[in-house]
Amino acid sequence: MRCKKLPALALLCSCVLALLPGCGPTYPKEDLKESIIKVCKKEYKLDVKVELAGKTVAIYCALQDLWDLTFAMTKKASEELNDVILSVSRVTLSTDASVEYYVVIAHDARLPEIQIIIVKRVEDVKRFMLNDISRGEFSKRMLIDKRINPQAKKEHDIKQVFEKMGLEKKWQDTVMDDFFRAQPAALGDIGYWNDRFYIKDIQLPEFLVEQIAGRVRMEFFENKNLAESVLVKSTKGNYINKDGKRYFEVSVLGEAKSVGSLRPDEISNMILSQTLKVAADVIHGYGFEDVDYIVIVDEANSKALKVTTADAEKFRKNRMSFDEIASQTEN
Amino acid sequence: MTAWLIFELLFYFILLLAATAVYLFNRRTRLYIKSRKIMLIIIFGSYVILRLAVWGLMSLESFYQKITLATMPIQLIMVALNATIFVLLYTMFLQGGMAKISKSRIKGELVDIKWSDVIGMDNVKEEAKEVVELIKDRARVKKIGGKILRGILMFGPPGCGKTYLAKAIATETGLPFLAMSGSEFVEVFVGVGASRVRKLFKQARELAAAHGGCIVFIDELDAIARKRVFSVFGGTEETNSTQNQLLAAMDGLSEVKDKKGELDTAQNVIVIGATNAPEENIDRALLRPGRFDRKLYIDRPGLEDREKLFAYYLGKVQRDPTIDVGKLARKAVYKTPADIENIVKEAALIATRSLRDVIRLDDISEAIERIDMGMKHKRTMTPKEREMTAWHETGHLVVLYLLHPTKDVFKASIIGRKSALGVVHENPREEWFTRNREMIIADIKTSLAGYVAEKLKFKTTSDGVDQDFKMAMSLAHNMVWRWGMNDVGLVGDYTLIPESQISENTKETLNKETNRIMGECLKDVEVLLKKEWPIAERFAKELLEKEELDYDDIEAIFNEYGKTHYEQHEV
Numbered sequence: 001m002r003c004k005k006l007p008a009l010a011l012l013c014s015c016v017l018a019l020l021p022g023c024g025p026t027y028p029k030e031d032l033k034e035s036i037i038k039v040c041k042k043e044y045k046l047d048v049k050v051e052l053a054g055k056t057v058a059i060y061c062a063l064q065d066l067w068d069l070t071f072a073m074t075k076k077a078s079e080e081l082n083d084v085i086l087s088v089s090r091v092t093l094s095t096d097a098s099v100e101y102y103v104v105i106a107h108d109a110r111l112p113e114i115q116i117i118i119v120k121r122v123e124d125v126k127r128f129m130l131n132d133i134s135r136g137e138f139s140k141r142m143l144i145d146k147r148i149n150p151q152a153k154k155e156h157d158i159k160q161v162f163e164k165m166g167l168e169k170k171w172q173d174t175v176m177d178d179f180f181r182a183q184p185a186a187l188g189d190i191g192y193w194n195d196r197f198y199i200k201d202i203q204l205p206e207f208l209v210e211q212i213a214g215r216v217r218m219e220f221f222e223n224k225n226l227a228e229s230v231l232v233k234s235t236k237g238n239y240i241n242k243d244g245k246r247y248f249e250v251s252v253l254g255e256a257k258s259v260g261s262l263r264p265d266e267i268s269n270m271i272l273s274q275t276l277k278v279a280a281d282v283i284h285g286y287g288f289e290d291v292d293y294i295v296i297v298d299e300a301n302s303k304a305l306k307v308t309t310a311d312a313e314k315f316r317k318n319r320m321s322f323d324e325i326a327s328q329t330e331n
Numbered sequence: 332m333t334a335w336l337i338f339e340l341l342f343y344f345i346l347l348l349a350a351t352a353v354y355l356f357n358r359r360t361r362l363y364i365k366s367r368k369i370m371l372i373i374i375f376g377s378y379v380i381l382r383l384a385v386w387g388l389m390s391l392e393s394f395y396q397k398i399t400l401a402t403m404p405i406q407l408i409m410v411a412l413n414a415t416i417f418v419l420l421y422t423m424f425l426q427g428g429m430a431k432i433s434k435s436r437i438k439g440e441l442v443d444i445k446w447s448d449v450i451g452m453d454n455v456k457e458e459a460k461e462v463v464e465l466i467k468d469r470a471r472v473k474k475i476g477g478k479i480l481r482g483i484l485m486f487g488p489p490g491c492g493k494t495y496l497a498k499a500i501a502t503e504t505g506l507p508f509l510a511m512s513g514s515e516f517v518e519v520f521v522g523v524g525a526s527r528v529r530k531l532f533k534q535a536r537e538l539a540a541a542h543g544g545c546i547v548f549i550d551e552l553d554a555i556a557r558k559r560v561f562s563v564f565g566g567t568e569e570t571n572s573t574q575n576q577l578l579a580a581m582d583g584l585s586e587v588k589d590k591k592g593e594l595d596t597a598q599n600v601i602v603i604g605a606t607n608a609p610e611e612n613i614d615r616a617l618l619r620p621g622r623f624d625r626k627l628y629i630d631r632p633g634l635e636d637r638e639k640l641f642a643y644y645l646g647k648v649q650r651d652p653t654i655d656v657g658k659l660a661r662k663a664v665y666k667t668p669a670d671i672e673n674i675v676k677e678a679a680l681i682a683t684r685s686l687r688d689v690i691r692l693d694d695i696s697e698a699i700e701r702i703d704m705g706m707k708h709k710r711t712m713t714p715k716e717r718e719m720t721a722w723h724e725t726g727h728l729v730v731l732y733l734l735h736p737t738k739d740v741f742k743a744s745i746i747g748r749k750s751a752l753g754v755v756h757e758n759p760r761e762e763w764f765t766r767n768r769e770m771i772i773a774d775i776k777t778s779l780a781g782y783v784a785e786k787l788k789f790k791t792t793s794d795g796v797d798q799d800f801k802m803a804m805s806l807a808h809n810m811v812w813r814w815g816m817n818d819v820g821l822v823g824d825y826t827l828i829p830e831s832q833i834s835e836n837t838k839e840t841l842n843k844e845t846n847r848i849m850g851e852c853l854k855d856v857e858v859l860l861k862k863e864w865p866i867a868e869r870f871a872k873e874l875l876e877k878e879e880l881d882y883d884d885i886e887a888i889f890n891e892y893g894k895t896h897y898e899q900h901e902v
Contacts, residue, residue, distance in 0.1 A: 093394035
């Protein structure tokens with residue numbers, strides 16, 4: 001080797017030496033749970049519990065004064081919850097573990113039955129960080145639910161039965177464990193009760209259909225025109241894969257806000273078309289292809305709309321009107 | 332991570348040790364570092380910034396590291412774009428600093444012009460060889476108390492091989508060769524020339540320290556070396572300060588010894604200057620010993636050298652093997668090596684245009700004619716004017732052939748070239764570095780012959796004699812006033828004496844003598860032409876018919892009339 005090349009080689013070695021330690025994940029998959037606990041504790045002084053179910057990671061935290069007297073979230077609790085979400089986001093983004101979703105379960109230490117469940121897809125967080133999606137879209141993509149813990153409700157009911165049956169206390173827990181404590185089958189059953197996580201490995205289709213249901217609810221609440229005409233009481237989403245058919249089923253229960261302002265069929269069309277639009281947007285936004293059609297049910301008027309994903313996409317692009325879609329369903 | 336940091340620190344420590352050892356024990360490395368310290372500081376600074384950036388990056392979580400790295404290419408492109416714009420604007424408006432010099436550093440061995448490539452000029456070559464030996468063996472010269480060369484100044488007409496010889500010196504010494512033209516130091520901004528001189532010598536010293544010596548070649552030295560002007564108002568010309576800096580820089584090349592008492596090789600810088608200007612135009616301060624110690628006068632090549640040059644350049648092209656280089660060398664009197672190279676190149680172009688693969692003798696003749704007389708361009712003349720031109724040129728031709736002791740007629744033509752309607756192209760038979768009275772008289776008679784021929788034939792004359800008279804009068808005047816070639820006993824250069832200090836009588840005597848010479852020459856020419864009138868008529872006729880007559884045609888006609896060169900005639 002010529003001497004003239006030695007300085008260049010030394011410089012190259014120095015650069016390699018300088019750069020190499022920077023390689024590799026910050027939070028290795030082996031220490032994922034510990035990492036989340038450590039970050040929350042070290043940086044935000046929060047005690048959390050973490051559990052993994054497949055590619056879903058669940059974080060539980062009991063917060064002081066989560067709710068005020070009106071059952072709205074307090075500012076302090078909101079900040080603490082955000083800290084937990086930020087911690088888990090940081091860890092899940094900088095790990096080599098295969099994490100697709102994270103679920104944050106929080107409740108007021110005084111009221112453990114009422115829980116707030118936040119579900120986020122890690123890919124959405126990543127896209128938001130890279131400015132690939134807007135803040136508004138990002139907030140629509142997470143699932144937030146405030147509910148009475150289904151497991152708590154179930155156990156409460158069963159305990160009443162046990163009391164009526166006169167089952168001894170020492171057997172109650174055993175029977176409960178053996179027959180009534182199982183991992184949830186649906187997203188709606190996720191929670192934390194009696195030092196136990198009730199979580200599942202979330203799949204994209206169920207996440208999407210839940211998101212559609214949530215978005216429809218939010219749309220009828222936030223959109224002034226819709227909110228003035230229709231009151232949506234509840235929405236329900238379900239992904240069905242049966243007999244080789246894969247479809248989203250979204251049920252909406254809504255009614256006219258004031259009597260006589262709109263005819264029932266007009267209300268129904270409004271609910272169906274708006275739900276179809278939201279569903280088409282979500283499917284397009286995720287580039288989701290494992291669904292053949294969408295079934296939208298207007299429970300109040302007992303009307304249903306079955307639309308193929310291709311037609312839903314045309315509707316989204318305004319290449320097909322709602323009337324055309326509705327007439328196809330009738331035929 | 333800690334182990335890695337220890338490993339990295341250990342690496343830097345070893346690197347530092349190695350660099351220090353090399354710096355201390357290797358002189359070339361020391362010089363390399365000194366000469367490129369700015370660059371090295373920039374590299375080191377860049378590396379520190381890079382290391383700090385990596386340090387900062389390492390403190391980020393891997394996702395943010397990836398984001399930073401992912402956006403880095405576009406950031407680098409933006410930085411590069413900004414830098415490019417900055418550099419463009421900087422060079423556009425400030426040209427990288429006024430003192431920037433575009434000097435070409437060439438290693439001696441890369442010039443690759445050896446002594447064998449320098450044709451002719453044997454005397455100068457011998458001197459140059461001696462110079463090379465002195466440069467190469469500087470220590471030995473010093474040991475025996477000899478004087479170290481500082482500079483060599485090469486004089487001579489353009490195209491005689493001064494630059495070529497300088498390159499040969501660089502090749503033979505094997506030293507780095509910095510070449511600049513004197514005009515590169517000249518700038519409208521005050522101080523720029525001097526600054527460039529300083530930079531040039533600084534680099535030369537650095538190269539000399541690394542390679543044991545360095546040659547600085549300054550072509551067209553007269554641009555900065557002409558005699559300085561000192562104004563009574565205190566101001567000086569910009570070239571003065573440039574020259575002062577050159578003087579100071581050359582003085583700075585004096586003997587310097589290092590701590591061990593050995594000669595400092597950084598001072599082994601030899602300056603070679605080349606100029607077409609006469610020695611007397613160069614400032615005396617530059618010519619004194621210790622600056623340009625050696626002066627080499629490189630003159631036009633002699634007959635033998637011209638033969639060698641023709642053989643050399645014709646050897647590079649396809650040519651008719653029957654071409655006699657000796658004859659060509661005799662034809663090309665006073666031609667420089669550059670002229671000869673140009674003649675061969677022009678001949679090759681003529682042969683190519685004539686769709687021939689080899690150069691013939693007539694191609695070379697035409698090339699010489701084109702170079703000397705310019706391209707032909709036909710003018711439409713009235714028959715009368717054409718006839719007058721033919722007779723005018725006939726006069727020159729006949730007198731030149733029959734009376735001139737040193738010149739031959741190369742060609743006679745009534746085809747226009749440049750502004751002339753016709754021309755008699757003369758060629759010296761051999762090199763003369765001085766002219767005697769007879770030669771000058773013959774030149775005057777040749778110049779007057781056109782006028783006499785017109786007068787004898789047409790009983791009138793034209794203004795086509797303008798240049799001829801200027802030449803004749805100037806020669807006659809100089810003969811009498813400057814060169815003492817008069818019969819009135821007034822010997823000396825009277826042009827040196829202010830006119831007011833010469834008596835009217837002396838002036839009148841000198842002027843009368845000038846007129847006498849002119850009158851006698853005129854009379855001689857008239858006598859000759861009247862005597863050789865049939866020959867003159869024949870030449871005029873031939874010129875009108877053929878428009879051009881070559882040397883061979885002319886000689887054949889003279890021979891036909893039993894005439895040969897001047898030797899048989901009384902001048």
